[in-house]
Amino acid sequence: MQAYAQTECQVTRIEPLTDVVHKVTLLPASPLPFKAGQYIRVVMGEEDKRPFSLATAPSDNVDTLELHIGAGPANSYATEVLDKMLADGRVDVDGGHGKAYLRENLPRPTILMAGGTGFSYTYSLLKEMLAGDVSEPLFLYWGTRTLQDMYKYDELNALAESNKHFRFVPVLEEPPEAWSGKTGWVHKAVLEDFVSLEPYYVYLAGRFEMAGVAREEFHQKGLILEHLFGDAYEFI
Template sequence: MSYTVTLSETSDKFDVQPNEPILIAAERAGLQLMHDCRFGGCGACRIKLLDGQISYEEPPFGLTEEEHNQGYALACQALPLGDLTISAQLRPAGFISADYHVATIQQLEMLSHDVTHLVLHIPTASEVSFHPGQYLNIILDDGSPRSFSMASPPKGDIFDLHIRRVPGGFFTSRLESHYQVGDILDVELPLGNFRHDVDSPQDLLMIAGGTGLAPIKSIIESLRSDPTTRRIMLYWGVRRSEDLYLDELLHQWARELPHFHYIPVLSEADDQWQGARGYVHEAVCRDHDDLSNFDAYLCGPPPMIAAAKRELSLRGISVERIFADSFNFTHELDGSVA
């Protein structure tokens, strides 16, 4: 026995088998729903249930309790319990599929005690269009991927990455001891659905945790010369002042760009720190009671994303206007280490 799922936007219908995720059934029917990690971590495949019920084998951590209570579900994990009507976003007609390329390490330097600046030269990617905010995969010798957001905007064949060292991580630890300028890496790009909604008239609230700054930086840099850019407020949360590896650059941008505001936030500040303290989403909430004029762009670890989503929705930002890139790609979710 199968169930029928109907897309409210297009009236398309497809069948799904019991205990089969909605995303898998949609793909079998030739419908490309928006998605990314497939593990329930990123939230990119979020749909809204208009009629019917679903279940999960395990609650996905890419969906907050507030989103669940409002009728949202993640298509990659949701199992229908009967016929459904859903609202879902399809991949646009001009969607750019990822492809494989050969990259050369052009620059390799430490930005801080645990963040490496990796610059890749990818000649065959010079004509590849990607959206600021997307990421690429570095493919290791065993074929496993390591995912890193592109910190630079689309500008030809040079790609910047900010890579935080993961304790015990195979790839990130070898960046310091094994790889050197001139080495060759296999890469896959572009990937991911995190990007700026260029058609929105709202101001931009950007919240980054650690190296979650990378895709946020790509978006901001792509908007620097745009005269129509609305106000941009960037809150960057790290533990200590030495973790603010691009602090000087961001302060410079704040001085140069009248529409850009930068607030660094330390969760483990010492007595010398004169700026914002605590968790980054708490600093946002202290500064703003009403955020209804903003779209929110969040990038960082899953607990930060979940906490920020919850608090921002209480201050006037609808779930549909909160865009998130949670740092929990496939290689982290399936148990391997970066």
């Protein structure tokens, strides 16, 4: 079994991104190696280690780690972690975990797809890819309930304007009246936009139910399953 680096982290900042999502900045006591798209586990107890995707990319060249924690009233699993961080000002973590990291040595057209706070996973991948020499089409589809939930909307639009190979596609379940963009389920928006997914790598994060349906329907659309990456697929 692989041994993972564990380190104590100082909680340097917790700030709201939406009513329920918080950005957490951690300062590890020692460097914690990871690849873009991997996650860390917050140690709540010897047998209780809770995974959170890193929003940080290795190319950020920072000493801190960034998490986006959705801790609404119905999510005690995440809320307990946030409460511990607020109370203690420190936390032990280990990582990096996960096999759904960026395949940097195999450049090809890529679709990043996220539902809700699954965005933090795709954000790490996106930053890492844009820090390199992107010569193939790169898409990010992000689905949220409302526009207010899409806390990086302006930043992503700016990135799309400044990178000719990158396109950002926001998808809303409950769009405002003047909305002219995509609506409904985020994976359906992908299916609508591509004749075939055969040429693409797809990196995906979101609810297990969505991941399972997307795998089946993307495969029917031509996606080679070995080119589909997501932590959910270790469990479903």
